[in-house]
Amino acid sequence: MATRPKQGRTADGDLARQADELDRLLTALIQRYQFRDRNSICCGDITVSQCYVMKELGRVGPLTMGALAGAMCLAVSTLTRVVDQLEKKGCAVRVQSPSDRRVWQVELTPAGRALLAGMEKRIRRSEKEVLGRLGPADRSGLLKGLRKLMEALEGRGGAACPPGGKGCTSTEEEV
Secondary structure (H helix, E strand, O other), rough: OOOOOOOHHHHHHHHHHHHHHHHHHHHHHHHHHOOOOHHHOOOOOOOOHHHHHHHHHHHHHOOOOHHHHHHHHHOOHHHHHHHHHHHHHOOOOEEOOOOOOEEEEEOOHHHHHHHHHHHHHHHHHHHHHHOOOOOHHHHHHHHHHHHHHHHHHOOOOOOOOHHHHHOOOOHHHHH
16 A cells, blocks of 8 residues: 655655746746846946946945945955946946045946936836736736745845855856
């Protein structure tokens, strides 16, 4: 007579299969999303890493290099190269903190804010096109699921990136 697997084993097996599927789906999604129409969205000479840094500065305003590195899940040395490139392109500048002259912050220049506004407009148009292919219930379910996934990531110890921002977060040619 065949024995039934214990409930725990089935649940563990389901969880393992779901974890594999989540990894495959997220990897494919991130690759397609991150590099979709990159030249038209990120204006050709802005890399994906530079685009992310610009979006963060546009969202929260000036940040110290340490705070920005933490938000980007990058080591400060890696972020320094990204910010250097943004400065050379006239998109960002390092300025002294108004509250502590020993501290330097990174902020977008007016040209950087204008470039970001154009990128954001193109990104929103692209997102609307993708979401338009889904029905209202699917869109709502997708967004709810993504919010829950973000909550779960944030609830697993605070950060979705390794401590200190070190790890496989960017490639040298990407920076």
